[in-house]
Amino acid sequence: VQFISFLVDFCSFAGNQSPPFEMSSPLSKPQVIAHIQKSLNYTVFDSKWIPCSAKFVCLGNFPRGTGVIQIYELQHGEAQLIKEVEKPKPLKCGTFGATSLQQRHLATGDFDGNLNIWNLESPEVPVYTAKAHKEIVNSIDGVGGLGIGDGAPEIVTGSRDGTVKVWDPRQKDLPVANMEPVEGETKRDCWTVAFGHAFNDEDRCVCAGYDNGDIKLFDLRNMSLRWETNIKNGVCCVEFDRKDIDMNKLVATSLEGKFHVFDMRTQHPVKGFASVSEKVSNLGKDFDSNYGKNHKSSL
Incomplete structure (x- = not known):
């Protein structure tokens, strides 16, 4: 009886109190x-983890205009610089996507x-070089390496000159595919590129985003433009949820702090792929208000 009375009193007390184990506000976000x-x-423009290691690489340019x-290697809770090499030109972007796990070569x-x-291991001289574009290479991606994606290893580059090119590291100087505006069409600055749909030896797609908000999906098997849309603001980044499966989801982030997610398996003949878009600052109480404020300009 005393035990039951204690439970009744405790429940009555608890009903008038805030939960004793409620997480504090900062930890609930x-x-x-x-x-x-x-x-x-x-200035650092890109950084990548070196596959299967506790090391990462940083790319950028010195104030004097060199690259x-x-x-770096993580040692005892610190990032220790283990190698630095200066290059004649500033480096904008890099990827390990087209290399093997044994070689771990970096494409820039x-x-x-x-x-x-x-x-x-000896980054003084490149093992492969090509004059890819007439202007800066804004973005780069790889597929077919690291055990991700079927088919040959390939690299895609996007540039300010308006072209998107696909490269086979085994072929010197010439791209295996070149996507550029038709004669007379305005050349837009390509800000971002990404591989996807590499689920067998034949199929492969490249998605490219441009400064005017255009998103274009190129089918490399048929060498055609598979789909395009415009999200009104410059496209900062595009990425598939996975490169090595039949296209599933594509996310695109843009200026004005917005992101768009496309369902690449649900396509309307007129409206295109089903999608949802959101502004980071509108995501609700689950996100810190300062997080949204930090991304009003671009993502």
């Missing part, structure tokens, strides 16, 4: 906690339109 911070004396590749695009592939 998603957080990104900085593990390591390091100040650098140059730099830095390799620079401000002069060059495509280079580097052996990070």
